[in-house]
Amino acid sequence: MALENRRSLTAAQIAGIYAVVSGLWVVLTDRILEAIFPTIAAMAVAQTAKGLVFILASTAIIYTLVARSRRELEETNRRLDLALRHSSVLHRVLRHNLRNTCNVIQGTAETLHDRTEDVDESLDIIEDEAERLVSIGDKSRSLESVIGTGPHARTEVDLAGIVEEYAEIYRKRYPDVRIETDVPGTARLEAHPKVELAVDELLENAIVHHGSDEPTVxxxxxxxxxxxxxxxVVDDGVGIPAAEREALETAIEDQLVHASGVGLWLAQILVLESGGTFEVGSAGAGGTTVRAVF
Structure with a gap:
């Protein structure tokens, strides 16, 4: 799991910076005041003023250093909490799907032993379940590489170009699907380098789980x-179950163990790791709208 590897200031480093700055201030300002104020009375006033300036300056330095360390600690805790929550669900995804899919494959294989003909249907079930398990494994690996990467991993991408590219890929893959696009010539932004997987997952989910032979996306x-x-992404399909939409908000519900939930979850994490927001709602007569804002 890739948590951001940023270097935070330790207590010793903060103390060291303060000691160096303070020492330079004392030595240099004493020399300057000796050259500017020749009398003892004037020197005394100047030393008092220097002390007040030193107090204000050192207070500002300490505040800046402590505030920075606190922000880094809060960000690290936030990413760690996010990573732990998603790791928990990731393990549940694998356990659930491995158990269920293996049970289906095992049961179907046992059925084949009792048959001498008409085995095509059983073989199709085995093939479909195996492909489904492989797909979930691929998505789980993608999730593991994405969770907790942090802002440092972001890079500049052209979202308009990515959307057009995947729209063309899916038009060729699913010729009966009507895929409409409304994108500008370019839309550059800072995002996770794998943010294109979010476009891929959302488009695939809208088509595969649509519920009809000729969907429009x-x-x-x-x-x-x-x-x-x-x-x-807007489709005119059967819609995403309310329980699964709720699961995306909590990241701890059982509905996330299903294949469609894993894809949506991966898309959501990629958007969040890109600094964006992710919303799933209803569209028209039963369809689904997924909106990500970066």
Whole structure:
């Protein structure tokens, strides 16, 4: 699991910085005051003023150093908490799907032993379940590499170009699906380097779990006046169950163990690790709208 490897200031480093700055201040200002104020009375006033300035300056330095360390600690704790929560669900995903899929494969294989013909259906079940398990394993590995990466991992991407690229891929893969796009010429932003997987997962989920033979999926990218970039996937399918939508918000519900939940979860984590927000809602007569804002 990749947690951000940033170097935080230790207590000894903070004390060392303070000691160096304080020592330089005392030595250098004493020399300057001796050259500027020749009389003892003037020197005394200047020393008092120097002391007050030193107190204010040292207070500002200590505040800056402590505030920085506290921010780093809070960010580390936030990412650690996120990583622990998602690791827990990741293990449950694997345990649940390994058990269920292996049970299906085992039961189907046993059925084949009792048959002398018409085994195609059973073989199809074994093949489908095996492919499903492989897909979940791939998504789980992607999740493991994404969770907790932090802001330092972000890079500049063109979301408009990514959306157009995957729209074309899925048009070729699913010729009966109507995929509409509404994107600008370019939409550059700072995001996780694997953010394209979010586009892939959301588009696949909208098609595979649509519920009809000829689905329509609309992809849109827009930049708002305040500089944010929004990505939206809208389909006219059966919709995502309310329990699964709730599971995305908590990341601890059992509904996340299903294959569709894993894909949505991966998309959500990629958006969050890119500094964005992720929302799933209803669209029209039973469809689904997924909106990510970066």
């Amino acid at each position: 609309r992809l849109a990218v827009e930049r708002s006046a305040d500089g944010h970039v929004a990505f939206e």
